[in-house]
Amino acid sequence: MRRLLLIVPLLLAGCASPAWNDADYGKKAGATAEAAASSVALVRLAVEHEARLTRPYLQTLLTETATALGSVDSQFGAVQPPSEQAVEVRAEITELTSEAAEQVQVLLDEVRLREIAEPEKAAADLAALADRLRAFAERHPS
Amino acid sequence: MKRFFAVTLGILTAIGGFVDIGDLVANALVGSRFGMSLAWVVVVGVVGICLFAEMAGRVAAVSGRPVFDLVRERLGPRAGLLNLAASFGINLLTLAAEIGGAALALELATGIDYLLWVPAVGLVAWLVMWRVRFETMERVFGLAGLALIVFLVAFFALGPDYGELGHQLTHNPSDDGAATYWFYAVALLGAAMTPYEVFFFSSGGVEERWTRRDLGVMRANVFVGFPLGGLLSIAIAACAATVFLPRMIEVDTLGQMVLPAGLAFGQIGLALVIFGVFAATFGATLETALSSGYSISQYFGWQWGKYVRPREAARFHATLLVSTIVAVALILTTIDPIKVTEYSLVFSAAALPLTYLPVLMIANDPDYMGDRVNGRLSNTLGTLYMILLMVVAVAAVPLMLATKAGQ
Numbered sequence: 348m349r350r351l352l353l354i355v356p357l358l359l360a361g362c363a364s365p366a367w368n369d370a371d372y373g374k375k376a377g378a379t380a381e382a383a384a385s386s387v388a389l390v391r392l393a394v395e396h397e398a399r400l401t402r403p404y405l406q407t408l409l410t411e412t413a414t415a416l417g418s419v420d421s422q423f424g425a426v427q428p429p430s431e432q433a434v435e436v437r438a439e440i441t442e443l444t445s446e447a448a449e450q451v452q453v454l455l456d457e458v459r460l461r462e463i464a465e466p467e468k469a470a471a472d473l474a475a476l477a478d479r480l481r482a483f484a485e486r487h488p489s
Numbered sequence: 490m491k492r493f494f495a496v497t498l499g500i501l502t503a504i505g506g507f508v509d510i511g512d513l514v515a516n517a518l519v520g521s522r523f524g525m526s527l528a529w530v531v532v533v534g535v536v537g538i539c540l541f542a543e544m545a546g547r548v549a550a551v552s553g554r555p556v557f558d559l560v561r562e563r564l565g566p567r568a569g570l571l572n573l574a575a576s577f578g579i580n581l582l583t584l585a586a587e588i589g590g591a592a593l594a595l596e597l598a599t600g601i602d603y604l605l606w607v608p609a610v611g612l613v614a615w616l617v618m619w620r621v622r623f624e625t626m627e628r629v630f631g632l633a634g635l636a637l638i639v640f641l642v643a644f645f646a647l648g649p650d651y652g653e654l655g656h657q658l659t660h661n662p663s664d665d666g667a668a669t670y671w672f673y674a675v676a677l678l679g680a681a682m683t684p685y686e687v688f689f690f691s692s693g694g695v696e697e698r699w700t701r702r703d704l705g706v707m708r709a710n711v712f713v714g715f716p717l718g719g720l721l722s723i724a725i726a727a728c729a730a731t732v733f734l735p736r737m738i739e740v741d742t743l744g745q746m747v748l749p750a751g752l753a754f755g756q757i758g759l760a761l762v763i764f765g766v767f768a769a770t771f772g773a774t775l776e777t778a779l780s781s782g783y784s785i786s787q788y789f790g791w792q793w794g795k796y797v798r799p800r801e802a803a804r805f806h807a808t809l810l811v812s813t814i815v816a817v818a819l820i821l822t823t824i825d826p827i828k829v830t831e832y833s834l835v836f837s838a839a840a841l842p843l844t845y846l847p848v849l850m851i852a853n854d855p856d857y858m859g860d861r862v863n864g865r866l867s868n869t870l871g872t873l874y875m876i877l878l879m880v881v882a883v884a885a886v887p888l889m890l891a892t893k894a895g896q
Binding site for chain 2: 381382384385388389392393396399400402404406407408411415481
């Protein structure tokens with residue numbers, strides 16, 4: 348029984364529930380944007396202070412974030428858009444999350460090779476992206 | 490002077506040993522989402538653990554037997570078995586979480602994937618439990634865990650907005666609903682009152698051969714050491730509330746949780762906090778693994794403990810080994826150790842009455858305790874806490890399902 352109690356929530360947490368209508372889909376898209384914005388804001392914070400952090404730490408942090416962004420993307424991607432309008436919403440949020448994943452991946456590659464080439468520019472780009480994600484989340488409150 | 494040194498050492502060990510993966514995860518997560526609005530739960534939890542740990546320590550010192558050695562005798566084999574099943578299952582889950590936490594700390598230090606560290610952590614933990622004296626083991630990892638004080642210092646160095654944090658104590662800054670708030674309150678209480686803490690404290694007292702003369706030292710450890718350990722928990726939440734909440738960053742990995750120390754003190758702060766996290770989680774790995782051995786051996790009446798040679802307590806040591814292997818295997822399935830921690834906290838909360846009711850009953854039994862039974866204050870507080878723990882136990886799993894584990 349105890350094992351069952353453990354498995355049920357794990358399954359619940361791991362599965363993406365379907366969207367019944369546009370409003371529901373919008374909420375899920377908003378939650379995805381919020382999660383991605385949180386990850387991007389974290390990476391921005393780390394990049395701003397990268398000179399004060401160790402390389403193994405930064406590498407682990409960026410790897411975790413890249414994984415988290417990939418997971419957010421795939422979980423939302425598993426939800427079927429219920430209408431044409433929802434397809435447009437999906438295109439917009441997918442573009443943003445893909446851009447976030449790409450930026451973090453570039454930073455991770457730089458850290459793996461040596462160090463972040465232009466930390467100030469990277470931080471500014473991340474800040475702009477986080478703002479766009481937050482704006483999207485505000486338009487689609489979860 | 491020697492006595493003063495022993496008391497101070499005991500208190501420092503208690504502070505350093507108080508925080509484990511559950512406290513780290515729950516406090517950082519709550520601080521980043523709810524600011525300081527759940528700090529009151531840590532206070533409630535610390536008062537509760539002090540109350541029941543003192544009872545468990547007193548039982549060990551007066552009767553010379555740990556509480557759970559007496560559970561079967563006092564409550565009968567069926568109630569004892571229920572208690573054993575619940576506590577052992579949760580203990581195993583907590584052990585897996587601690588091993589995962591220690592491996593994650595090593596990943597943060599080296600950049601090498603934590604899964605590669607998991608078997609090594611399990612092996613070294615088993616070797617330490619096999620070879621190292623109980624007191625040495627407890628002291629070394631307890632004192633090393635004091636490195637987590639860096640969270641407290643970092644909090645002040647980060648230049649927090651004290652007014653805002655003070656405001657959060659009474660106003661929840663999060664948009665999350667009431668169910669999510671209460672889910673995290675339950676998890677935080679589970680973290681502060683994790684069942685293995687009393688198993689270990691009580692059995693540890695017997696390992697160290699406490700007598701009535703040690704009651705003063707035991708109480709100093711509990712009433713000074715544990716609250717200061719609780720202060721570290723609040724510092725972790727305060728750091729998260731200062732760094733992450735204003736930036737709307739929700740933390741969910743160990744790497745993110747230690748970032749405030751790095752921001753405050755650079756690489757030295759980062760090295761200290763990672764060392765502290767490793768010491769705390771590795772120390773808790775030993776405590777939870779030993780607690781598994783203690784609970785099983787004490788229920789079945791086997792010889793147990795590190796105060797006898799391993800060959801004289803073969804089944805106890807076999808239980809330690811098997812528990813460690815099972816926990817390592819669980820983490821090697823690639824299940825997220827932080828998720829394991831979160832679920833272990835909720836299940837801990839659900840089983841709290843099963844752990845603490847026997848402590849209250851035995852501490853009140855004059856057959857075992859003679860003139861050292863609970864006083865009126867302990868009984869009043871103990872009864873109030875039992876009511877609270879029963880409410881928490883009933884609410885824990887429904888809250889988890891209703892909020893999809895706080896999502």
